[in-house]
Amino acid sequence: MNARAAVLLAVLAVLLLLLPAVANSYVLSVATLILFFAYAGQAWNVMMGFAGQLSLGHSLYVGVGAYAAAGLFFHYGIGPWAGIWVAIALCVALGAAIGFLAFRFGISGVYFALLTIAFAEFTRIGFDHIDWLGGPGGLFLKVAQREALDLANLRGPPAMFYYVMLALTAAAFGLCAWLLRSRAGYYWRAIREDEQAAQALGINTFRWKMLAVVVSSAMTAVAGVFFAFYYNNLFPEQIFHISRSIEIILGPVIGGVGTLFGPVLGAAVLTILADAITEVLAALGVEIPGVKQVFYGVVLLVVVMFLPHGIWPPLARKLGLGERS
Amino acid sequence: MSPDLIVNVVIAGLLTGLVYGLMALGLSVIFGVVRVVNFAHGEMMTIAMYAAVVLFAALRLDPFLAVLPVAAAFFAFGYLLQAGLINPFITRPEHSQFMLLVAVAIIMVNLLLMVFGPDARNVQVDYQLESYALGPLLFDKARVFASATAVLASAALFAFFRFTRTGQAIRACADNYLGAKVVGLNVRRYYALTFGIGSACVAVAGCMMILLVDVTPVLGPAYTLLAFVIVIVGGLGSMGGALLGGVLIGVSEALAGLFIAPSAKSMFSFALLILVLLFRPQGLLGRRS
Numbered sequence: 001m002n003a004r005a006a007v008l009l010a011v012l013a014v015l016l017l018l019l020p021a022v023a024n025s026y027v028l029s030v031a032t033l034i035l036f037f038a039y040a041g042q043a044w045n046v047m048m049g050f051a052g053q054l055s056l057g058h059s060l061y062v063g064v065g066a067y068a069a070a071g072l073f074f075h076y077g078i079g080p081w082a083g084i085w086v087a088i089a090l091c092v093a094l095g096a097a098i099g100f101l102a103f104r105f106g107i108s109g110v111y112f113a114l115l116t117i118a119f120a121e122f123t124r125i126g127f128d129h130i131d132w133l134g135g136p137g138g139l140f141l142k143v144a145q146r147e148a149l150d151l152a153n154l155r156g157p158p159a160m161f162y163y164v165m166l167a168l169t170a171a172a173f174g175l176c177a178w179l180l181r182s183r184a185g186y187y188w189r190a191i192r193e194d195e196q197a198a199q200a201l202g203i204n205t206f207r208w209k210m211l212a213v214v215v216s217s218a219m220t221a222v223a224g225v226f227f228a229f230y231y232n233n234l235f236p237e238q239i240f241h242i243s244r245s246i247e248i249i250l251g252p253v254i255g256g257v258g259t260l261f262g263p264v265l266g267a268a269v270l271t272i273l274a275d276a277i278t279e280v281l282a283a284l285g286v287e288i289p290g291v292k293q294v295f296y297g298v299v300l301l302v303v304v305m306f307l308p309h310g311i312w313p314p315l316a317r318k319l320g321l322g323e324r325s
Numbered sequence: 326m327s328p329d330l331i332v333n334v335v336i337a338g339l340l341t342g343l344v345y346g347l348m349a350l351g352l353s354v355i356f357g358v359v360r361v362v363n364f365a366h367g368e369m370m371t372i373a374m375y376a377a378v379v380l381f382a383a384l385r386l387d388p389f390l391a392v393l394p395v396a397a398a399f400f401a402f403g404y405l406l407q408a409g410l411i412n413p414f415i416t417r418p419e420h421s422q423f424m425l426l427v428a429v430a431i432i433m434v435n436l437l438l439m440v441f442g443p444d445a446r447n448v449q450v451d452y453q454l455e456s457y458a459l460g461p462l463l464f465d466k467a468r469v470f471a472s473a474t475a476v477l478a479s480a481a482l483f484a485f486f487r488f489t490r491t492g493q494a495i496r497a498c499a500d501n502y503l504g505a506k507v508v509g510l511n512v513r514r515y516y517a518l519t520f521g522i523g524s525a526c527v528a529v530a531g532c533m534m535i536l537l538v539d540v541t542p543v544l545g546p547a548y549t550l551l552a553f554v555i556v557i558v559g560g561l562g563s564m565g566g567a568l569l570g571g572v573l574i575g576v577s578e579a580l581a582g583l584f585i586a587p588s589a590k591s592m593f594s595f596a597l598l599i600l601v602l603l604f605r606p607q608g609l610l611g612r613r614s
Contacts, residue, residue, distance in 0.1 A: 054420050107606050110362050110419060110561075114553055118598045121550060125592035136588075242546060246427055253424050290438030290542075297431035304424045305410075308417060 005321045016166055020159040028158050032230070034271045035165040036223065041251035041263030042172040043219035048249075049258035050176075050185060051212035052192030054109070057116030059244035060123055061091040061217045065224025066234055070141055071133050073153075073229075080154045080229050087221040094119075095217030099210050108195075117242060124240030134234070141232040154229040161230050168226065169264070172219060177260055179215070188212055192258075220248075254303055256310030265312050273299060326583075329461040334579045336464060342575020343472035344533045346568035347479055348548065349555035351526030354482070357562030358499040358519040361411055362419075364426035367548025368433040369524060373399060373531025374540040375441060381448045388448055388532045389470065396528040403524025408517040415516070430545065437542040445539035453536060471533035478529045479568055482522070486564070495519055499562075551591070554598045560611020569610060573597070 019031060040062065047053045068090050069083030098119055102112050128136045149156040154164070179185045187208045190198040199205050228234055238244065255266025277295045281287075307314065352366045363369075376395045380386040410429070414422050450467070457464040486492040498505040498515045505512050534540075551574070559570025574594050581593040601608060 048420060054423070056423070101603050105603050105606060107602060111557070111602060111606055113419070113423070114362075114557055115599065115602050117550065117553070118595045118602070122592060122595040122599065125589060125595070128588060129586075242550070249420070249424075253420060257420060288439050289443065290435035293435035294432050294439065297428045297435065300428040300431065301410075301425065304421065304428060305413070308421060 002321065004319070008319070008321070013170070020162055025158055028162050030271060030275055032158070032162045032165050034268045035162070035169045036226065036230075037247065037251045037267035037271060038264040039165065039169045039172050040220060040223045040248045041255070041267055042169070042176055043216050043223065044248050045252045045257065045259075045263050046176060046179065046219065047212050047216040049252060049262075050180065050192065051188040051209055052195075053209060053212060054113040055116045055213075055216070056113045056242070056245055056249070057118075057120035058216075058220055058248045059240050059242065060094065060116070060120040061220035062224040062227060062244060062248070063120075063123065063127070063234075063236070063239040064094060065091050065221030066228035066239055067127065067133055067139065067224075068221075069225040070139055070228035070234055074139060074141060075132075079152055080225055081152065084222060084225045087225050088218045091217040091221035091224075092214050095213045096210065099213035103206050103209050117245070120240055120242065120245060124236050127236035127240065136236060138233055138235040140234075141229065143232050154226075161226075165226060165230075168222060173260065173264070175219075180260065184208060184211060189258075250300070252310075254300070254310055256312035259310070259312050259316070261316070262310050262312040265315075266310065269311060331580075331583070332461075333463050334583045335576055336462065337468060338576040338579025339572055340465070340468040340472040340575075341537060341579070342572035343475045343568065344530055344537070344571070345551065345555055345575050346571025347475040347526055347533075348530035349552045349559070349571050350479055350482065350564060350567040351523035351530070352552045353556045353559070353562055353564060353567040354526065355520055355523035356556070357564075358495055359407065359411070359415065359516045361415065361422050362426070362553075363520075363523070364423055364549060365430035365433060365545075366527065366552045367550070368430045368437075368545035369399070369403075369527045370531045370534070370548045370552075371437060371540055371542065371545040372433060373528040374535040374544075375437060375446065376528075377532045377535045378446045378448055378540065381450075387450060388536055389474065392474065392529050392532045395532055396525040399524040399528035400521040402521075404517045404521035406524075407520030408513070411520065412513050412516060430549070434542050434545050437545075441542065443541060443543075445541045447539040448535050450536070467536040471536050474533055475530065478526065479564070482526065483564060485522075491515075491518070547591075551594070554594045557598055557608055558601045560608025563608060563610045563612070566608050566610035570608070 016031075020028060023031065040058070043061075044055060044058050047055050065087035068087040069080050072078040072083040072086060073080065098116065102108075102115055107115055127133060133139050149160055151160065154161075179188075187198070187203050190201065190203060191205050191208060195205055224239075227239070250270055251267035252263040253266065254270055255264065256262030274292070274296055277292050281291055303311070348366070348370055352363055355361065355363050355366075373395055376398070377388045377391045380391040380394070381388065406429070410425065411422075414425055452466045452470075455466045457466065457469065486496055494505070494510055495515050495518065497508070498510060498512050498519075502512060505515075555570035555574050556567055557570075558573060559566025559568070574597070577593050577597060578590040581590040585593070
């Protein structure tokens with residue numbers, strides 16, 4: 001990272017820290033959502049962007065993480081800071097199982113992607129039949145007084161959720177920056193570019209790919225826990241749905257796969273875009289269902305077509321930041 | 326539970342499975358040649374179903390006759406989609422192709438939602454309530470006709486790829502991209518042709534499916550996943566595998582709906598998919614690449 005990047009990052013951090021002081025609750029909710037997708041996208045990016053393993057089933061980890069922490073809180077009153085470890089353990093076990101099966105049997109590329117979808121869908125339908133977690137009717141957490149700050153149970157005003165999510169996003173950013181400079185980061189990128197060549201150089205590709213899946217699923221589990229306590233309601237149909245996985249992927253793909261700042265920028269651009277479309281359509285008085293998503297799809301199409309590496313890499317070059325992907 | 330009921334459920338599943346098979350055949354042909362996974366496949370299926378609904382409502386055109394114009398329109402649409410949008414992406418990484426087709430799928434689902442709204446639509450013809458009886462066995466007329474059409478369309482496709490020069494040229498492009506270019510084949514044109522053919526398969530399958538189930542815009546992603554499951558189970562790129570996979574999934578869905586719960590039927594399919602991916606990743610009839 002050069003000096004200019006460090007300064008810009010510091011300015012951004014200060015702005016984000018001060019945001020709740022000036023923003024109204026609507027802006028704050030949008031900002032929290034951006035940070036959520038930035039964080040989840042960063043987690044997905046570890047697997048795809050760094051190690052080149054395309055997962056289209058990350059909703060699995062969001063869902064399992066969310067249900068684990070919410071279930072413990074709902075039934076036994078165990079707080080999220082304890083539940084988070086159960087969530088992480090479960091997701092790591094799941095990710096490791098999927099990774100082990102796939103990589104041992106030599107499944108890669110499109111087949112690996114479809115395997116991840118299959119596990120997510122399988123789990124979605126399975127959770128519909130778990131009555132202990134509410135089944136298809138959903139699991140609801142009690143919404144406590146929004147003014148009282150209760151960080152131990154993740155109950156509190158919107159600003160608290162914003163700061164928690166900001167801390168998570170910053171931590172994920174730092175972790176990924178460190179990973180990229182570590183031995184794992186170099187091995188991952190070698191595997192991403194040419195797995196056979198990496199193997200020929202003596203890299204144990206199985207082991208490092210497993211590490212990527214484990215890190216990514218653990219990070220995503222935390223996103224799930226946050227999701228459960230922020231929204232307070234969980235439905236298998238929503239949280240495990242493939243559209244949730246796609247939402248997570250959109251940020252890094254639009255921002256720039258494999259870059260550090262791409263997932264953050266992509267999440268911001270997409271969330272603001274979706275909200276802007278809603279606002280414009282509301283102002284024009286258009287109330288046909290689906291119009292918003294069609295616009296969204298068209299923008300997505302245009303970005304994917306004309307910016308094959310995402311928005312961030314060309315922007316970073318213009319700003320003279322030179323982040324490598 | 327009487328054995329007659331079970332056999333009848335299996336028969337219904339088998340006949341529906343053949344229509345599934347034709348839908349998946351389209352996906353398999355496209356992947357086998359272009360090496361792009363069409364993530365908008367189920368959405369195209371629902372568009373074909375809506376096309377049949379519209380033609381029936383406006384012109385009283387029976388879905389069996391609607392097959393021809395809908396398939397022709399889909400062929401043209403698929404050709405243009407490949408030539409205009411996807412051809413520039415064939416050398417791009419998989420996640421980029423995925424994103425492109427997801428964007429196309431999002432646009433399709435929501436255009437349908439804009440035009441038709443979220444309510445279920447269907448086609449009602451008198452032979453839907455009739456059935457052939459063979460002893461204790463019952464064959465729904467609509468299902469029999471639909472699956473026969475699916476088999477006919479699949480057979481035509483097999484013949485096309487086996488015996489016509491164009492079909493052989495397409496297979497050459499699939500086998501060896503560089504080799505096909507060297508002998509002077511316009512590979513990108515054949516890719517577009519293939520996408521058109523795959524789309525026409527979906528069109529036929531969609532027109533048949535509307536006789537069996539109601540259609541809503543959100544059915545699209547579900548059909549996309551179903552088509553994936555079928556082609557992976559049968560073998561991506563294998564034509565016979567797609568039909569076999571369709572029948573297997575059709576029957577397993579029907580049995581799971583009968584014995585476990587209708588809501589659990591696709592869980593069974595995904596479990597089958599996971600097993601096949603792990604133990605025979607090339608699919609039941611696929612060749613190892």
